[in-house]
Amino acid sequence: MKKIGILFGQENTFPQAFVDRVNEKAVDGITAEFVQINQVEQHVATDYAVIIDRISQDVPFYRAYLKNAALMGTAVINNPFWWSADEKFFNNALAVRLGVPVPKTLLLPSKARPDDTTERSFRNLSMMDWEAAFAHIGFPAYMKPHSGGGWKSVYKLHGPEDFFRAYDETNQLVMLFQESVEFTDYFRCYCIGGKEVLIMPYEPRNEPHLRYATEMKTTGEAGEKLLATMKDYVLKLNQGLGYDFNTVEFAVRDGIPIAIDFGNPAPDADLNSVGQANFEWVVEAAANMAIERAQAQVPGQDNLTWGTFVHPTAAKAAAGVAPKQAPQAKSKAAPKATGSVKVGAPVHETNDLGATGAPKASAKKAAGAVKPEPPTGEVPTGGKAPAARKAAPKKKA
Template identity: 75%
Template sequence: MKKIGILFGMENTFPNAFIERVNSKDSGFIAEAVTIDKVVQADPTEYAVIIDRISQDVPFYRAYLKNAALSGTAVINNPFWWSADEKFFNNALAEKIGVPVPKTVLIPSKQRPENTTETSFRNLAFPMAWEEIFEYIGFPAYMKPHDGGGWKSVYKVVNPHDMWHKHEETGQLVMMLQEEIEFTDYFRCYCIGQKDVLIMPYEPRNPHHLRYAAEMKASGEEGEKLLETIKDYTLRLNIALGYDFNTVEFAVRDGIPIAIDFCNPAPDADIYSVGRDNFEWVVEAAANLAIEKAKAHVPGQTNLTWGTFIKDAIGAPASTGAAENRGASAINDAPADSIPVRDTASAETPLAAPASAKEVKVKAITPKKSPKLVEDKGNQPVPSEPTPKIPTKKAAATKAPAANSKLKKP
């Protein structure tokens, strides 16, 4: 019997409810908590499907899941894409697919990464165009890790001096500066299987356990149109990114939903925070998705979901996506000239020479006389590589504007 596993950490309510829900259905599959006793390279697991809720915090689990996916397990979410994805890229991709996002810029880390020197940053302008950046973003603004999550290391900054002061605390984190959105409505949307969407009114300014205790302010035809747009944007983002289990947050400004955060592949699903009704929806949708993936599972084949961003890059349809053919993998349907060539012969079957191949005789070549030696004119100075120009002697990767800047520190 094929198994469906769930890999989790400290959370309790969702994993247990998910296991019970899958096992209560007459699907032919059994769900359980994943057990890992050894991880051998290229060895398949006993699971057709694994829902990942913790590998973002445990690198050992991420490596285990990649190995499992290589051997055919359908991992939700795709561990390869999850490892590559981050919030700043999300924002850039959202703009490309027509989803409004806050104005955002990338900021180098305050401290140099380990194993780097000042010359590692010779391509970085010192100082950066801070005046242009601040004029583009405006204040107040939010500074947050470009690849973070869980509201960690998020700062509200009210002016340039406040930003520089708080930037001192960020160490080697690469941050992004993002405009503040004054919103009238705020929503958090579950998207499961790239087709099922649950739109939940949400108040991020409330204490954690009360954030879902909010009501939608827009009403009537305006409210209906807003919800339709939010659903459309949610599906666009998850199909492009390739996530089967994710949440998207929107802040509504002047009737326009602006995507704030949509890189949450292990979103909060605890009954005590999302509420009983939302919890019931998530458990049911997740159980149905896992069973659907288990039914479509093909042993030994790559059973991962890839987003349209990757699909378009290789010119092949994404495999196992909601709107795509689940029986074909991206590599099988790719154009022949886009697929790397590999040796498919087995160790037992040596490659035969082509029928047209002929033996080639190599003619011996007598070496020519050596050229005359050049007269030794004594030791000549050997030119050396010029010493690189070091942009700054500061230990930090960033610094405040120049002395003549209008934004100089007090």
């Protein structure tokens, strides 16, 4: 019997409906339940062939548990290794590579220095040319974290004063400065299993419980073309990123769908917000995907989904493209290692991070030596480091 588990947090409607739907299908050898975690030991498999992850972005303990489970052969949805590395700025860059339109975006260094850093940690960073940045992005614009979601620390900016006021509040967050897209239509699209797509009209300016209470404005042939284009973009993005369960949001400007937010690996699936029809679709699609993955799962092997950019070899294999084989060379005995192994000497010097507390050198050894001094000043941003102080010449006897 293969078990499908769902790992979740405060949500109520989707987890229970998902488990019930899988079990109602009564597929031979497949059952579903809420994940139960007791003791987690390294390199020990879980009881689950598949785990749907809805919460590990908020609970680091769960993320570590899922990585260990994946190593031992559980098909974790979504891939916990990629989800740990994923962030909005890279996703935008990948979208451009895939041919999907996105807003103009700049990455900003954090306003406050990260812990355990000083001015000297940023000698590679030039002064920001704010006027050029404002000219490139324009106003109105948005400032938002380069990683994370949930509309936390998102600012709408109408000019430079708004920009600097918001920037001063961001502390150690690395932010994006992004153009505002004035749209005539807006959509949120589910993508399940990298192949099933549901396109939902969405109004992000409404209160949360009313955001799906809207209709598509574009009609006729233009509407059909728009839907087909969005479906194509949704599939490209999710296959490129390697997400099994995700949503993509598009703002439509001049008939062109611009991808605004497409890294939502635990998207809202609550009955009370998405509505009955959309809820029914996502429950059914997720149940079918989980069953399919459980049937294909091989214990002890890698059963994760990898994006075409992140893991191109796996992507080619999934597409049925055999990797090119290099011509086999005649087998030879491995050459014997000829290099020596050397043990490094202990260091008893003062470096530019502080003294080591090592014993003083003998008078004979220290004669004529110049004691190194730590730097006394900072390197100006964008400037050159001061010339090294020359050692004094030895005096003649």
